[in-house]
Amino acid sequence: MEQENRVRMERIAADPQSGLSAEQVKRRFAQGENNYKVESSTLSVSEIVRSNVCTYFNLVFAVIAVLLAIVGAWSDMLFLPIIVANTCIGIIQEVHSKKVLDKLSILNAPHAVVIRDGKRQEIPADQLVLDDIVEFSAGSQIPADAKVVSGELQVNESLITGESDEIEKREGDSLLSGSFVVSGKACARLEKVGKDSYISKLTLQATKSKKGEQSEMIRSLNYLIMVMGIIIIPIGIALFVQSFIYNEGTFHDSITGMVAAIIGMIPEGLYLLTSVALAVSSVRLAQKKVLIHDMKCIETLARVNVLCVDKTGTITEPGMHVYDFSVLDGADQLEISQLLADFVAAQEKDNATMEALKAHFSNGSGMRAREVYSFSSETKYSGAVMNDGKSYVIGAPEFVLRGQFAQYQEQIATYSSKGYRVLVFAQYEGTLDRKPLTEPVLPLCFVMLANPIRKGAKETFTYFAENDVDIKVISGDNPLTVSVIAAEAGIVGAERFVDASTLKEKEDYYRAVEEYTVFGRVTPSQKRMLVQALKEHKKTVAMTGDGVNDVLALKDADCSVAMASGSEAASNVAQLVLLDSDFSRMPSVVAEGRRVVNNIERTAALYIVKNIFSMLLAIFSVILMLDYPLEPSQVSLISMFTIGIPSFVLALEPNKELIRGHFLTNVLVRALPAGLTDFIVVSGLVIFCREFQVDLDCLSTSCTILVAIVGFMILHRIARPMNTGHIVMLVGVIAGWILCMLFGRSFFGITEISKQCEMLMVIFAIITEPVLRYLSLIVEWISARCRMIHARFSRA
Numbered sequence: 001m002e003q004e005n006r007v008r009m010e011r012i013a014a015d016p017q018s019g020l021s022a023e024q025v026k027r028r029f030a031q032g033e034n035n036y037k038v039e040s041s042t043l044s045v046s047e048i049v050r051s052n053v054c055t056y057f058n059l060v061f062a063v064i065a066v067l068l069a070i071v072g073a074w075s076d077m078l079f080l081p082i083i084v085a086n087t088c089i090g091i092i093q094e095v096h097s098k099k100v101l102d103k104l105s106i107l108n109a110p111h112a113v114v115i116r117d118g119k120r121q122e123i124p125a126d127q128l129v130l131d132d133i134v135e136f137s138a139g140s141q142i143p144a145d146a147k148v149v150s151g152e153l154q155v156n157e158s159l160i161t162g163e164s165d166e167i168e169k170r171e172g173d174s175l176l177s178g179s180f181v182v183s184g185k186a187c188a189r190l191e192k193v194g195k196d197s198y199i200s201k202l203t204l205q206a207t208k209s210k211k212g213e214q215s216e217m218i219r220s221l222n223y224l225i226m227v228m229g230i231i232i233i234p235i236g237i238a239l240f241v242q243s244f245i246y247n248e249g250t251f252h253d254s255i256t257g258m259v260a261a262i263i264g265m266i267p268e269g270l271y272l273l274t275s276v277a278l279a280v281s282s283v284r285l286a287q288k289k290v291l292i293h294d295m296k297c298i299e300t301l302a303r304v305n306v307l308c309v310d311k312t313g314t315i316t317e318p319g320m321h322v323y324d325f326s327v328l329d330g331a332d333q334l335e336i337s338q339l340l341a342d343f344v345a346a347q348e349k350d351n352a353t354m355e356a357l358k359a360h361f362s363n364g365s366g367m368r369a370r371e372v373y374s375f376s377s378e379t380k381y382s383g384a385v386m387n388d389g390k391s392y393v394i395g396a397p398e399f400v401l402r403g404q405f406a407q408y409q410e411q412i413a414t415y416s417s418k419g420y421r422v423l424v425f426a427q428y429e430g431t432l433d434r435k436p437l438t439e440p441v442l443p444l445c446f447v448m449l450a451n452p453i454r455k456g457a458k459e460t461f462t463y464f465a466e467n468d469v470d471i472k473v474i475s476g477d478n479p480l481t482v483s484v485i486a487a488e489a490g491i492v493g494a495e496r497f498v499d500a501s502t503l504k505e506k507e508d509y510y511r512a513v514e515e516y517t518v519f520g521r522v523t524p525s526q527k528r529m530l531v532q533a534l535k536e537h538k539k540t541v542a543m544t545g546d547g548v549n550d551v552l553a554l555k556d557a558d559c560s561v562a563m564a565s566g567s568e569a570a571s572n573v574a575q576l577v578l579l580d581s582d583f584s585r586m587p588s589v590v591a592e593g594r595r596v597v598n599n600i601e602r603t604a605a606l607y608i609v610k611n612i613f614s615m616l617l618a619i620f621s622v623i624l625m626l627d628y629p630l631e632p633s634q635v636s637l638i639s640m641f642t643i644g645i646p647s648f649v650l651a652l653e654p655n656k657e658l659i660r661g662h663f664l665t666n667v668l669v670r671a672l673p674a675g676l677t678d679f680i681v682v683s684g685l686v687i688f689c690r691e692f693q694v695d696l697d698c699l700s701t702s703c704t705i706l707v708a709i710v711g712f713m714i715l716h717r718i719a720r721p722m723n724t725g726h727i728v729m730l731v732g733v734i735a736g737w738i739l740c741m742l743f744g745r746s747f748f749g750i751t752e753i754s755k756q757c758e759m760l761m762v763i764f765a766i767i768t769e770p771v772l773r774y775l776s777l778i779v780e781w782i783s784a785r786c787r788m789i790h791a792r793f794s795r796a
Contacts, residue, residue: 011130011131012024012131013131013189014131014133014189015133016115016133016149016150016187017115017118018115018117018118019114019115019116019117019118019132019133020116020117020129020131020132020133021116021117022116022117024131025116025129025132028129028130028131029129032194033129033130033193033194034126034127034128034129034130034193034194035125035126035127035128035129035143035144035190035193035194035197036126036193036194036195045095048091048094048095049091052087052090052091052094053087053091056225056229058083058087060229060232060262060266061080061083061266064259064262064263065077065080067255067259068255068256068259068632070255071251071252071255071256072252077632082272085272086271086272086275089272089275089276089279090275092279111123111124111125112124112125112128112134112140112143113134113135113136113140114128114132114133114134114135115133115134115135115187116132116133120135125143125144128143128144128190128193129190129193130190130191130192130193131189131190132189132190133149133187133188133189134146134187134188134189134190135185135186135187136153136175136181136185136186136187136188137181137184137185138181138182138183138184138185138351140180140181141178141179141180141181142155142175142176142177142178142179142180142181143177144177144190144191144192144193144194144197145174145175145176145177145190145191145192145193145196145197145198146174146175146177146188146189146190146191147172147173147174147175147188147189147191148169148170148171148172148173148174148175148186148187148188149171149186149187149188149189150171150186150187151171151184151185151186151187152168152169152170152171152184152185152186152376153168153169153175153181153182153183153184153185153186154167154168154169154181154182154183154184154351154375155167155168155169155175155179155180155181155182156179156180156181156182157176157179169184169186174191175188176198177192177197177198178198182351182352183351183374183375184376216299216303216662216663217274217296217299217597217600217601217663218274218296218299220662220663220664220667221267221270221271221274223664224267224608224611224664225266225267225271228265228266228267228611228615229266231265231615232261232262232265232266235261235262235265235615235618235619235622236258236261236262238622239254239257239258239261239618239621239622239628240254240255240257240258242621242622242625243257243258243627243628246625247625247627249627253627256631256632257627257628257631258628259632260628260630260631260632260634260635261614261617261618261621261628261630263614263632263635263636264610264611264613264614264615264617264618264630264635265611265614265615265618266611267604267607267608267610267611270600270604270607270608270647273600273603273604273607273647273648273651274600275295276648276651277596277599277600277651277652278295278296278298278299278596279295280652281295281298281592281593281595281596282295282298284592285298285588285589285592288585288588289578289579289580289582289585290576290577290578290579290585290588290589291564291576291577291578291579292575292576293574293575293576293577294575294576296575297559297560297575297576298589298592298593298596299593299596299597300540300542300558300559300575300593301542301559301561301576301589301590301593302590302592302593302594302596302597302659303540303593303597303659304469304540304541304542304558304559304590305468305469305470305539305540306469306470306471306472306534306539306540306541306542307464307469307470307471307472307541307542307544307586308471308472308473308474308527308530308531308534308541308542308543308544308553308557309471309472309473309474309544309583310473310474310475310544310545310546310550311451311473311475311477311482311485311486312451312475312477312546313545313546313563313565313566313581314454314544314545314546314563314583315453315454315457315473315485315486315489315491315583316450316451316452316453316454316485317451317452317453317454319352319355319356319451319452320352320353320355320356320421320449320450320451321356321359321360321449321450321451321452322356322357322359322360322361322447322448322449323420323448323449323450324420324447324448325337325340325425325445325446325447325448326415326445326446326448327444327445328408328443328444328445328446329442329443331444331445336425336444336445337361337363338363338364338365339364339365339367339386339392339444340357340361340394340425340444340445340447341361341362341363341364341365342364342365342366342367342368342369342386343369343384343386343392343394343425344357344358344361344394345358345364346368346369346372346384346386347372347374347375347382347384348372348374351375353375353421353423353449354375354382356449357394357447367386367387367388368386368387369384369385369386369387370384370385370386370387370389371384371385371432372384373432373434375395376434379395379399379434379435379436379437380395380396380398380399380400380436381393381394381395381396381399381400381437382394382395383428383432384432385432390427391427391428391429391430391431391432392425392426392427392428392444393425393426393428393432393437393441394423394424394425394426394447395423395424396423396424397412397422397423397424397446399436399437400424400426400437400441400443401424401426401441401443402437403440404440404441404443408424408443408446411446412446415446415448416480416481417480417484418448418484419450419480419481419482419484419485419488420448420449420450421448421449421450422446422447422448422449423446423447423449424443424445424446424447425443425444425445425446425447426441426442426443426444427441427442427444428441429441429442450485451485453485453488453489454582454583454584455584456582456583456584457489457490457583457584458489458490459584460583460584460586460587461489461490461491461492462490463587463590464586464587465490465492467590467658468658470517470539471486471491471492471493471517472513472517472518472519472530472534473486473491473494473517473518473519474519474522474527474530474553475518475519475520475522476520476521476522476523477520477521478520478521479497479498479499479500479518479519479520479521480497480520481520482497482518482520483495483497483518483520486517486518491517491518492517493517494517494518495517496515496516496517496518497516497517497518497519497520498512498515498516498518498519498520499520499521500519500520500521500522500523500526500530501521503526503529506529506533509526509529509530509532509533510533510536510537512530512533513530513533513534513537514537524550524551524552524553525552527543527550527552527553528552528553528555528556530553531543531553531556531557532556535556535558540558540559541557541558541559542557542558542559542560542561543556543557543559543560543561544560544561544562544563544583544586545560545561545562545563545566545570545574546562546563546565546566546570546581550562550566550570551570551573554570554573554574555573559575559576560573560574560575560576561574561575561576561577561578561586562574562576562577562578563577563578563581563583564577564578564579564580564581565581566581576589591656594655594656594657594658594659595653595654595655595656596651597659597663598655598657598659599650599651599652599653599655600651601663601666601667602650602670602718603646603647603650603651603718604663604667604671605667605670605671605674605714605718606642606643606646606647606671606711606714606715606718607643607647608667608668608670608671608675609643609671609674609675609678609710609711609714610635610638610639610643610675611675612671612672612675612676612678612679613675613678613679613682613707614635616675616676616679616683617629617630617678617679617682617683620679620683620686626686626690627696629682629686629696629699629700629703630700630703630704630707631700631749633747633748633749634700634703634704634748634749634750636748637704637737637740637741637744637748638704638707638708638711641708641711641733641734641736641737641740642707642708642711642712642714642715642733642737643711645729645732645733645736646715646719646729646730646733649725649729650718650719650729665783669779669780669783670718672775672779673772673775673776673778673779674710674711674713674714674717674772676775677710677768677771677772677775678706678707678710678711680771681706681710681764681765681767681768681771682703682706682707682764684764685699685702685703685706685760685761685764686699686703688760689702689757689760692756692760694754694756694757694760695754695757697749697751698751698752698753698754698757699757700749700751701749701750701751701752701753702753702757702758702760702761704748704750705741705761705765706761706764706765706768708737709765709768710768710772712730712733712734713768713769713772714772715730715733716730717776
C-alpha cells in the first residue's frame with residue numbers, strides 16, 4: 001500500500017528560491033518520502049544472543065546436563081563452565097563490534113542546507129524529503145540522488161565510480177548520493193530519497209547476506225561437530241541400552257557412562273580455545289585501530305594468496321600533493337616559485353588542488369592581488385590580477401594553452417606518463433572576465449601533482465610479495481596512470497596493465513586476471529567480475545576498498561577490508577575495517593591470523609586425540625557388551641591437564657610461519673597416532689582386567705592414569721621445540737594432575753587400585769611409547785603418499 005502511494009504521489013517542481021512549503025514537507029513525511037536511513041545491517045542484541053545460545057552444540061550439552069541432574073551426578077558437570085564461557089565470548093565479541101559500527105555510522109551522518117518557505121536552514125540528512133531544494137557548495141556531501149536546477153558544481157564521484165577526476169555538473173545534470181562537491185555552488189532538487197537512492201540500494205544489495213563464507217578452520221571445526229553430533233546419538237543410545245538393560249547396571253551408572261563417552265567425543269574445549277584465540281586477536285588488532293566485524297576473517301586473511309587493492313585511498317592518500325614544477329623558456333625558478341606562491345595565496349582553498357598548491361608554494365614575495373577569479377568549471381582555470389598589473393592563470397594545459405598546446409604536448413605527455421596531473425601557470429595577455437580565455441598566454445611553468453603514495457605502502461607490498469601474495473590493482477582511473485603509481489609503490493608486475501573497458505565477455509575476465517596486474521577504467525560491476533574470476537581460479541581473494549564502488553566486490557571477496565575514511569556502505573559490508581585508514585596495518589593482521597591458525601592447528605590435535613579415542617572405545621564397549629570404563633569427571637580431569645591448560649598456553653604464543661596444507665588434514669595426521677595409541681592400550685587393559693576379574697573402580701582409575709600418560713606424551717611432541725616456557729608448562733600440568741589425583745580423589749572418582757591391576761597398568765604404560773612412535777611413522781608415511789598422489793593428479 002505504501003509503495004502504491006509513493007508511485008501515485010504528485011511531484012513538485014519548487015522554485016529554487018523558495019523551496020517546498022512546510023505543508024508539502026509534512027505531507028511527504030506522512031507518505032514515507034523522506035530521506036530516512038536504511039536499516040542497519042548489524043544484528044540486534046537479542047538476535048546476537050539467540051544465534052549464539054540456540055545452537056546444536058549447546059542443545060547436546062543441555063540434554064546431557066539435564067540427564068546428569070536427574071541422577072544427581074553434579075560433580076560430572078565440569079564441562080558446563082566451558083560451554084557457558086564459549087557462548088558468552090561469542091556474544092560479547094559480536095555486541096562489541098555492533099556498538100563500534102553503530103557509533104561509526106552516527107559519526108558519519110551528514111547534514112544538508114535546505115531551502116524551505118524561502119529560508120535557508122541546516123538539517124540532518126534524514127530530515128530531507130522528495131523534491132526538497134538543497135544548496136550544495138565545496139565540501140558538501142550529496143545525501144540523496146538529485147538534479148541540478150541552478151548553478152554549477154565540480155563533483156568528486158570516486159567513492160561511487162572509483163574515478164578520482166572532478167566531474168562538472170550543470171543545470172539538468174544528475175548528482176549521485178555519496179559523492180562530494182569539490183568546488184562551485186548550486187541548488188539541486190532531490191529526485192530519489194531513502195531506500196530509493198543509489199547508495200541505499202547498493203548498500204541493501206550488498207548486505208542481504210551479511211555473513212560470508214566460513215574460513216577453512218571454522219568450516220573444519222563445524223564439520224567435526226556435525227560428524228560427532230551424528231555419531232553420538234546412536235552410540236549414546238547403544239551404550240545406555242547395553243549398560244542399563246543387558247548388563248543390568250543402575251540408572252545412575254548407565255547415564256554417567258554414556259555421558260563420559262559423549263563428552264569425550266565432542267571437542268567442546270576446542271571451540272572455546274578458538275573463540276578465545278580469535279577474541280584475543282581482535283583485542284590486539286583493536287589496539288592497532290583495526291575493527292573486526294567477523295572474527296573468522298582473521299584466519300581467512302592469513303590464507304589469502306591474492307590481494308585486490310584500489311589506487312585512491314589504498315595505495316595513495318586521498319589528498320593531492322605537488323611533486324615537482326618545471327619552469328619554461330629559461331625563466332628564473334626562484335622568481336617563478338615566488339610569483340606562483342603570491343598567486344595561490346590570494347586564492348580560496350576551495351578544492352584539493354588549490355590546497356596542495358598552497359601547501360607547496362608558501363614562500364612568496366609578498367605581492368598582493370587586485371582581483372581574484374576562483375576556479376570555474378566552465379573556464380577550467382583560476383586567475384588573478386596582481387599588483388604589478390599583470391594577469392596570471394593556472395589550469396589544465398588544454399584550456400589555458402589552447403592553440404599553443406601542440407607546442408608543449410610531448411612534454412606534457414611525458415609528465416602524464418609518470419602518473420602526474422599537469423597544470424600550467426601562465427601570464428595572460430588579455431583581460432580576465434570570468435569567461436574562457438581568448439588571448440595568447442605566456443607559459444611560465446608546469447606543475448606536477450598526484451595523490452601521494454601512502455606511508456608504509458611500499459613496505460607493505462614488499463611484505464606481501466615475500467609471502468607469495470599476488471597484488472591486483474583495480475581502479476577506475478586511467479590504466480597507464482595507475483600502472484605508474486603501482487610501480488612507484490613497489491607492486492610486482494605493475495607494468496602489466498589493461499583497460500577494463502576492453503573486457504567484454506566472461507572469458508576475457510578469466511584470462512585477464514592471469515595476465516595482468518593493473519586494471520584501469522573499472523566499473524563497480526567489473527570489480528565484482530574480476531573478484532569472481534580470481535575465485536574461479538581457486539584463489540583465496542582479499543579485497544580492500546573505501547568507496548561505494550567497491551561494495552559489491554567487497555561482498556564477494558573471501559575477505560573484505562574497508563578504510564573507515566571512505567563510505568559508510570563499504571565499512572558496513574566489510575569484515576575488517578582499518579579505523580585510521582592505514583593500509584600498513586595489513587601485515588599485522590596477517591601475522592595475527594597466522595598466529596591463530598598455526599597455533600590452533602597445533603593444539604587442536606590434543607582435542608581430536610580425545611575424540612578419536614572416546615569414539616573407538618565407545619564402539620569397542622558396545623561390541624563387546626562392556627561398561628564404558630571412564631566417568632565424566634575423570635574425562636574432565638584428563639582433559640584439563642593434557643588438553644585444556646596446555647592448549648591455551650600454546651595457542652597464544654607468537655607464530656609467524658606460513659600456513660601450509662589443510663587444517664583438518666594436518667590436525668588428523670598429528671592426532672590419529674595418539675588416539676589409536678590411547679585406544680589400543682586402554683582396550684588392551686580392559687580386556688586383561690576383565691579376564692583377571694579386576695574390580696571396575698580399579699579399572700576406571702587405571703584407565704585414567706594410562707590415558708593421562710599418553711596425553712602427556714603427545715603434549716611433549718606437539719610442544720617441541722622444548723624451550724624454557726614449554727618445559728615449565730609440561731612440568732606444571734603434570735604436577736597439577738598428580739595433586740588432583742592425590743587430593744581430589746572423591747571428586748574425580750579416583751580409587752585405590754589392586755596390585756594385580758597396577759602391574760597390568762605398568763605393562764601397558766611401557767608399551768605406549770613404541771606404539772605411539774611406530775603409529776606416527778605409519779600415519780606420516782601414508783600422509784606423504786597421499787600428498788604425492790594428489791599432486792600427480794593435480795598436474796595431470
